[in-house]
Structures are given as C-alpha cells and as structure tokens.
Amino acid sequence: MGNADCGAMFKMLILSLLFFSWALSVTCSVTYDHRAIIINGQRRILFSGSIHYPRSTPEMWPELIQRAKEGGLDAIQTYVFWNGHEPSPGKYYFEDRYDLVRFIKLVQQAGLYVHLRIGPYICGEWNFGGFPVWLKYVPGIEFRTDNEPFKAAMEGFTEKIVNMMKAENLFESQGGPIIMSQIENEYGPVEWEIGAPGKAYTQWAGNMAVGLNTGVPWIMCKQDHVPDPIINTCNDFYCDWFKPDKPYKPKMWTELWTGWFTEFGLAVPYRPVEDMAFSVLKFIQNGGSFVNYYMYHGGTNLERTSGGPFIATSYDYDAPLDEYGLPREPKWGHMRDLHRAIKLCEPALVSVDPNVTWLGKNQEAHVFNSQPEACAAFLANYDTEYSVKVTFWNAEYELPPWSISILPDCKKVVFNSARVRIPACASAAAISRIGRISSVPVHFFFCISLQIGAQSSVMKMTPVINGLTWQSYNEEITSAYEKDTVAMNGLYEQVNLTRDSTDYLWYTTDITIDPNEEFLKTGEYPLLIIWSAGHALHVFLNGRLVGTVYGSQKNPKLTYTGNLNLRAGINKLSLLSVSVGLPNVGIHYERWNVGVLGPVTITGLNSGTWNLSTQEWSYKVGLKGEALSLHTLSGSTSVEWAQGPSLVLNQPMQWYKTTFNAIQGNAPLALDMNTMGKGQVWINGRSIGRHWPAYTAHGNCIECSYAGAFDDQKCRANCGEASQRWYHVPRSWLSPTENLLVVFEEMGGDPTNISLVERNVGSVCADIFDGQPSLTNWHTAAKPKAHLWCPPGQKISEIKFASFGNPQGKCGKYSEGSCHAHRSYDIFQKKCIGRQLCNVLVVPEVFGGDPCPGTDKKLSVEAICS
C-alpha cells in the first residue's frame, strides 16, 4: 500500500476511532520480522536509492525523485546534514538546498517512502563528516564516544530533527513517508578499535534514538551488535554474506555502492552494471529484502562541502542517475528492469525462505516455493569465465559467467544480470495475463518514455559558449602585512584560526640576512624545508611564487624542500596553506590537523641551520579577494580589473571574471575547466565548488571485466587526464542576462579556454540477444526488437555501428567479431535515419540471413543523435 493511501486511512481512522476502538488494529505502522520490513501488515521487498538533498538544487529535486520512481524505486534514502543545518551554535538553516521538509514532502508526493539517516555523524565524503566545525571547539569534547559534551550535542540535534519530522507528520506512523531512521553511521569499526567506551556509546545512542518514539524502526549500519529493537544492516559492494545480529531481524542492505567517489589526483572509479545487478540478486536470493543504492544520484559537492581531504567536487559516483540528474544508460535501465523482475517474484519472496540446491560445480538454484500460490527461482552461475548450461526442473538454461537469472514462475527467465538489453514494451493487456501480482503497483509495467525500455548511451559535452572576454585581478601576496593580521610566536594549526570559513591561511615571517653570509658570494642558496599537516602549500619569497606542494587523500601531509634565493637584508617568506575539505572518517578525526605545524628550517647559513618554527609569524585568514567578496556583483566592482592586452594569463594567484547571457533549452550545464590549475568558481555569487584539473589522475585504467569480485580499485578511467574536467553549473542559478562568472586560480591557467558546455546524448546503442525473451514479452512467443531513440529535440543522424553476429565491445567502442551479417546496417539506415525513434525486429532474415548457424548471436547497434 502506498503511503498516500495510508495517510488517507489515518485520517479516516481518527474519525472512526470515535466509534470503533477496534479500528486501532489497522493503524499505519512499520514493523519487521525475520523476512522483511512490514508496512501496514504487509511484508515488502523494497528498493531504495540515496539522493542527498544538498548535492543538487531544489529545482532539480522533483525530476530526480520522478526518475528514481520510474527506475523502480520504492524509497529515497538521505543523510541529514548537520553542518548545513546549524552553521553556528543554535542558528539553524533549513532553506534552499537545505530545505529538508520540502525534500521529504516531494518524495511523499511522488508516492515513495523515505529512509532518513539522521546520524548525525554521516561520513558521506562530506566536509567533516557532517559535523559543524564549531563542535570541535566545545570544551572537553571528543567525537563519537562516551563523552558527555558530545552526547549532549548529538542528542540535541537528533531530537531537533525528529521533532521537526513529527511536527510535519512525516513518520509513517503519522501517515507520512518515513518508514525508517538511522542513528550513528558505520560505527562498528570505531567501536572495535576503541573498545569499552565505544560499546557504552552504542548502547546510549540506541536507547536515546528509540526513546524518541518515532513509531518506525531505527537501524544502525555496519555495526555487528545493536541494542534491540534496532536493526543492524550491511554496507558493502556485496552483502549476500550478511546476517543481522538476531534471527528475528530482516536482512537489509543500506549501502550498495553503485560506484565510488572521485578524488582529485586519482583515476575515476566506475562499476559495471552487470556486477551491480548480480550483487543485488545474490543478496535477494539469499533472503535479503531491502536494498538501498548508494548513490542513486550522487550529484555535486557544491561550495566547499566536499570532505576528504581531496574529495573532488563531482560526486557522480557512477550512479544510475549521473551527476547532472540524467539517466546513466544502460545502468539506470538495466536496474529498472531488475526491479520489475524482482517485483514479479515478491509474493513468493516474502512468503518463504529459499530452498538452495547445487546445479553444478559453480551453479546454484534458490527456489522460493510457496505453492500453490507462488514460486520464484534464481539460477546463479558464479564462474567468472564460462557460460554454463544447467538443468533445472527438467528444463535447460544457459547462464552467462558471473550472472543470475530470474524465473518469477520457476519456469521462464525474464531477466539475467549479465544480459543488458532492451526489453520490448508491455501492453496493459499483456500485464493482466501475468497472474498473482495484484500487490505490485501497476505503473511498474508501463514503459516509461514512449514505448521504449533501456538503451545504452554515450553522453557528450557540447560547447555552447566559448571565447568569453575575461578580466583579471592580482591577489595580494604580502597581504599578511596589512590589516587583519595577527602576529604570534610559533606555528599554529590552520582550522583553529580559520574555523573553516575559508580554505586559505597565510603564514608570513621575516628572514633577515646579514651581508656577510657566505652564500651571497657562492650562490649556494640555503635550503628551506617545511613540514605541513596539509593539504596544499604555495611558498612565496618576497612576493614571488617559488613552489607548490600538495598531498593526497591517503597522505595529506606534505614536505616542501627548495633552495631560497635570499638577498641581504629583510626577506619576506609567505606560506599560503590551503585546505581541500576536512576529513570525514577515521578514529577521532576531529584531532587531525591542517596547516604548517613545522618544523620550518633553513640550512646553509654561516651559523648552520636556523629553526623558524618558534619565531614570530603573522597570520591572515583568507585572501584579500575573499575579504572584498570579488565573487559577488557588488564586490567585483570594488577593484580595478586588468583586461585586453593587460589580461594576466598563466600566472598564479589570479582572480578572473566575465559575464555571459542565458543559455536556451534545459540541458544540464557545466564549465570545461581543462586549461585551469586549482582554485574555486562562482556563478552569480554562488560557489560551484573547487576546481583542480591540474591534478592529473593516476591509477590503473586497464579494461576491467564485469565478472569477478569488484572492489573500488578494479575499474578506473581518466588516467593521465584531469580527475575532474567539468564542473556542474546548476541552471537555476543563472539569470536571463549578465551572469557573473568568477574564478580564483591559485596555480596558473588560461581562462580564455574555459567554455560553458551542455550535456546531452551523443549516441544511443542497443544490444539484443537473438531469440531471448525480454522481461515483458516472456509470456508470449514474441521476437525481440531493437528500439533506438534520441531525446526530444534530437534525431538519429548516422548509424555508427551495426552488427548481427558476435560483435565485441561496448556502446561507443563496438567492433565486428568473426561472425557478421553483411546486411546489418541496411535496415537501420532505412528505418532510423532522420527519425527520433525506430525499431527493428531482431531475427536473421532481417539482416540477410543467419551469418553463422548454430551459434549464439547478438545484435549491437550504435546510432548518433544530433
């Protein structure tokens, strides 16, 4: 039952309560047993997806939620972002991207449930793991342990959120969409590390949460033992091995990692959809009943919200919806088909435990048989190399390597995790012929866009504005000698001084050189060595950049070593220490430092080594350009900008600005920053995040197979290129005219090459296996069809590839195999060119006859959309 129905029922209940006290038994409720979450008396197999509200804009939310629903999700999961909601103690913010209630109500309006992960520790590659930085400076505090100041703060915020949800009637027990909440987050490893105080804290957190009486279950993830009635859940790439701590709790997966996060300097991770689908089926066949995709839409770490350090601005995550909110095909479509196929099995799945039998050395059958009502089977092949034919209940089935097939009636295969292909579309009449699925909402069976199902696509970034006219402004290097500086003896930790109000802290000191220093004659300049806790450091001598060093997420600490071209008299040594996101995970990460903590030494002077660590340093928080708000319209007019022939290019520490007019259409937009170094970007005064294309991606980018155990290192892309080249510009941040674009560049770059690009579909592909029934025609003898369609406003202009036989490769990179029907192209040329959509029956006759009788064949086709 949808939660909207329950809301209505709840209101009726209030009325009927006056007359019939027995009506209480039908109240809205969420409970659970060993098999599943039970919503209003019904066990449910639920699919959920993480969409973090501040990682997109409110204008994007309705479409993201709608696409999640069309992708077959029942629920949306989100963290609650404490540091966004309480930027300073007691000062709350719940507007714009942080309008939590609005987000939840939109999910409710779409008819989906919500899993609310309050935390308030959330990790999430989010700055400081979601904790406000001021929390670190509460006297006596220690994070995430049995510590009174911490527990008081945590309880205060958790209660604040729960009360807010209650006031809006958002819990399912009140007729709202929230079916579950979460307290803490992946605490198990910390508890294991710190022992007794960790155990006490877990008990306290659990009891505190349960005491808030939300009327819906609480979960704790990645935590082996939890206080009842809390449910412990699994987060991993695979969770089929997982068992809850008590036999009367359901087996739930709160984070199925759909990919992985991008770090500046590392190759970009991705996860093949065949393996992702395999992991879901392995979990479901082993009794799992709740799967949440982390992330379903990753989005963007706008402003300075990325954690890390070194987490990139894009939080795309290779999720089914890409960073821009567009379906990532074939991932989105294949998972939607999987959800439909599993929903066909739901009556059997929620009724019984599976009966497991071996079909071969590496092949298994899981049968959920509650005959005469329902029977569903999963046939699995764990072999990583070979397709295998198995016999199950007197019928033969071909199982591709590392794959699981779904048989919703224990007879016919409607889905295989490794066979990504376009299903034909179901008609309403066909649906009604599939029996015993009345509990499944009918909308699952209607094709989403037009008549078409999943197809692969290759996206392209098309420049819509380039050749912008730029102006530049020099950031002041010796600004530490102006106002707002503090002089102190010794070296101080960075966040203590900045409170993370900015990435930047200047450390400046004088080095006085006697004219009698030997090096002035020999030219053997003294060696400067700086030890810094991270994350990046620019070293200036007398106002000139002499070097830049930076760490990485694995090792944020850094050392600068370089000879200093000192002159006789007073020299100014200015160190610009730069943070790149505060840590979000690790034992007591609140104690981790940022900045130049020393020692700072110079060797090669007449008196040997000088230790600068304890001498007087001037501190200045932030840049002059930040103090002047150069990123805003009013601030940017407060200084003289250089332009035309005086425009400064490829120099460090430059501010750049330009304006541009509106972009037609509604395709998502991004900035191509490929020729820039490192810094930050603002549109109309709002930060779109840190850019760092100069940090080249390293890693192992060899072809990866979907088959075999996946981990976050297995599949990587972009080696040798920027880890992040494109930066999302939310459309809703633009005005019709005169949009102000401001870039601060630390390292040096060429802004004249920055372009604004539009993200759209470059080409679409289909892979159809000859003779295999599809999800929606499995009950008939219908032959498969290849459907191709370009998005509205685009048409098929070219057939880039077509082969019926044994073509190799993937969408965008197909090649012919040893078997190829020579008329593969003809039919597509004839039926598709110049049209938005077309379809072709996949039978040998259409392609001029069977090119290799007796072998399995496939059609692969790629069409260019223009």
Ligand SMILES: *[C@@H]1O[C@H](CO)[C@@H](O)[C@H](O)[C@H]1NC(C)=O
């Ligand atoms: C499990 O399957 C095997 C093989 O089909 C069958 O012999 C056995 O009776 C089944 N067990 C149950 C409890 O259904």
Ligand SMILES: *[C@@H]1O[C@H](CO)[C@@H](O)[C@H](O)[C@H]1NC(C)=O
């Ligand atoms: C933080 O900075 C202040 C000076 O502003 C200093 O007195 C204090 O000792 C510093 N605390 C830490 C933990 O570094």
Ligand SMILES: *[C@@H]1O[C@H](CO)[C@@H](O)[C@H](O)[C@H]1NC(C)=O
């Ligand atoms: C420099 O001084 C600091 C602070 O007194 C001390 O910790 C460090 O060991 C000294 N380093 C050297 C190389 O003398």
Ligand SMILES: *[C@@H]1O[C@H](CO)[C@@H](O)[C@H](O)[C@H]1NC(C)=O
């Ligand atoms: C800069 O842009 C021009 C024109 O778009 C292009 O040809 C050139 O390759 C770009 N340079 C770099 C370094 O990307």
